[in-house]
Amino acid sequence: MSSINYSEKIPNNVNLADDRALQRALEQWQPNFLSWWGEMGPEGSHGYDVYLRTAVSVDAGGWAHFDYVKMPAYRWGIFLTPGEQDRKIHFGEHKGETAWHDVPGEHRANLRRIIVTQGDTEPASVEQQRHLGLTAPSLYDLRNLFQVNVEEGRHLWAMVYLLHRYFGRDGREEAEALLGRRSGDEDNPRILGAFNEQTPDWLAFYMFTYFTDRDGKFQLSALAESGFDPLARTTKFMLTEEAHHMFVGESGVSRVIQRTAQVMNELGTDDVAKLRAAGVIDLPTIQRYLNFHYSVTIDLFGADHSSNAATFYSSGLKGRYEEGKRDDDHRLNEHGYRLLDVQDGRLVEREVPMLNAMNEVLRDDYIKDSIAGVGRWNKVLEKAGIDFRMTVPHKAFNRQIGTFAGTRVSPDGRVLSEAEWAANEATWLATPQDRAFVASLMGRVAEPGKFANWIAPPAMGVNRQPVDFEYVRFN
Numbered sequence: 001m002s003s004i005n006y007s008e009k010i011p012n013n014v015n016l017a018d019d020r021a022l023q024r025a026l027e028q029w030q031p032n033f034l035s036w037w038g039e040m041g042p043e044g045s046h047g048y049d050v051y052l053r054t055a056v057s058v059d060a061g062g063w064a065h066f067d068y069v070k071m072p073a074y075r076w077g078i079f080l081t082p083g084e085q086d087r088k089i090h091f092g093e094h095k096g097e098t099a100w101h102d103v104p105g106e107h108r109a110n111l112r113r114i115i116v117t118q119g120d121t122e123p124a125s126v127e128q129q130r131h132l133g134l135t136a137p138s139l140y141d142l143r144n145l146f147q148v149n150v151e152e153g154r155h156l157w158a159m160v161y162l163l164h165r166y167f168g169r170d171g172r173e174e175a176e177a178l179l180g181r182r183s184g185d186e187d188n189p190r191i192l193g194a195f196n197e198q199t200p201d202w203l204a205f206y207m208f209t210y211f212t213d214r215d216g217k218f219q220l221s222a223l224a225e226s227g228f229d230p231l232a233r234t235t236k237f238m239l240t241e242e243a244h245h246m247f248v249g250e251s252g253v254s255r256v257i258q259r260t261a262q263v264m265n266e267l268g269t270d271d272v273a274k275l276r277a278a279g280v281i282d283l284p285t286i287q288r289y290l291n292f293h294y295s296v297t298i299d300l301f302g303a304d305h306s307s308n309a310a311t312f313y314s315s316g317l318k319g320r321y322e323e324g325k326r327d328d329d330h331r332l333n334e335h336g337y338r339l340l341d342v343q344d345g346r347l348v349e350r351e352v353p354m355l356n357a358m359n360e361v362l363r364d365d366y367i368k369d370s371i372a373g374v375g376r377w378n379k380v381l382e383k384a385g386i387d388f389r390m391t392v393p394h395k396a397f398n399r400q401i402g403t404f405a406g407t408r409v410s411p412d413g414r415v416l417s418e419a420e421w422a423a424n425e426a427t428w429l430a431t432p433q434d435r436a437f438v439a440s441l442m443g444r445v446a447e448p449g450k451f452a453n454w455i456a457p458p459a460m461g462v463n464r465q466p467v468d469f470e471y472v473r474f475n
């Protein structure tokens with residue numbers, strides 16, 4: 001089961017050829033996917049040869065094969081991590097029962113909703129990033145962008161397989177609709193807010209892949225615990241791809257900071273105007289981008305108090321991050337969780353049943369994980385002898401979803417009046433001027449081994465190739 005059959009029209013390790021009706025349905029969806037890619041995939045890229053990895057096996061080590069590929073010919077397919085024998089549901093009311101290999105009737109609507117919501121984020125991010133190739137700071141970065149894009153396309157395939165295989169006609173309609181919505185479209189937008197924002201420049205791209213792809217990691221990790229075994233297995237394999245996306249983000253921001261720090265030391269200044277004149281992105285602007293992407297991303301976890309989240313957990317559809325490593329009863333009926341609330345202009349804690357706080361539980365795990373990487377960015381500043389430190393804002397800052405929607409809170413967690421917010425917003429969130437400045441630095445660097453002035457080269461290349469390898473051939 002773990003080897004992938006590439007001789008078929010749709011590469012897969014799910015014995016697709018044994019289910020003719022399913023195979024036919026997916027083969028009908030395939031050209032629609034390709035025309036979506038042609039229309040909404042990376043702009044102008046269709047003739048390029050790109051040094052990409054393709055999955056050759058779903059086994060833990062060495063699943064990737066690297067070669068030049070024209071992206072429309074990328075072998076998108078259906079890959080599931082091999083199943084465990086006699087796997088049991090390990091949380092919620094069905095704990096101890098055999099994992100489901102088909103969709104239980106009573107959970108059908110919720111499971112479909114979970115799969116569609118996850119599936120919708122995948123093409124959305126490709127749409128958000130589709131112009132970035134025109135301004136890539138190097139061939140190395142351009143290749144990484146394209147790798148992320150083709151893998152998000154494959155993640156869409158992963159969810160579409162589940163819809164086609166397990167949800168009949170409704171599933172096929174949902175799969176069509178996933179190609180119909182458009183990021184940022186007024187009439188037919190993507191489902192979640194952050195996936196309708198723009199990713200207009202490369203600093204935004206690195207922040208997105210650091211913060212928002214990490215939301216992907218946490219959502220997928222929670223689904224990898226699912227009692228619905230096919231969902232658990234498909235999201236497990238998606239997680240192996242997600243790791244690279246977050247690497248692109250973390251190393252990307254790190255390289256931007258490294259370059260800025262270098263120029264600060266060369267010029268002996270932290271003066272924003274002087275640094276901008278020298279063509280690097282000043283640290284306060286990087287911090288404002290961080291504040292934006294972080295706050296928009298933590299909204300993706302949903303309302304802090306949610307009966308849907310309780311149902312998803314209790315019915316065994318969606319677990320916690322690393323559910324299997326926790327040593328409580330995995331039912332949580334008796335557990336409480338402390339949520340933040342606003343009372344008389346102050347943030348206060350209140351205790352609620354943990355089941356109703358499952359979104360917050362996942363968000364808090366996410367927050368811990370994202371802070372770790374910010375610490376690594378600060379090491380770059382420390383090493384350069386610069387005092388500035390990046391921080392993640394308070395979790396109530398700039399929220400649109402849940403308890404804090406409509407409350408103005410500063411990055412350090414003070415509840416503000418509308419006037420205080422308005423007076424300070426431009427120091428906390430990237431302004432149109434910041435974005436225009438960053439945009440002014442963007443321009444394609446297409447010579448192997450050359451990098452735009454505002455970013456440091458990476459420490460090493462892809463797949464042990466040198467940094468000056470020709471990662472993309474434009475032809």
Ligand SMILES: [Fe+2]
Nearest residue numbers: 122152155216
């Ligand atoms: Fe993804």
Ligand SMILES: [Fe+2]
Nearest residue numbers: 213216242245
């Ligand atoms: Fe991703």
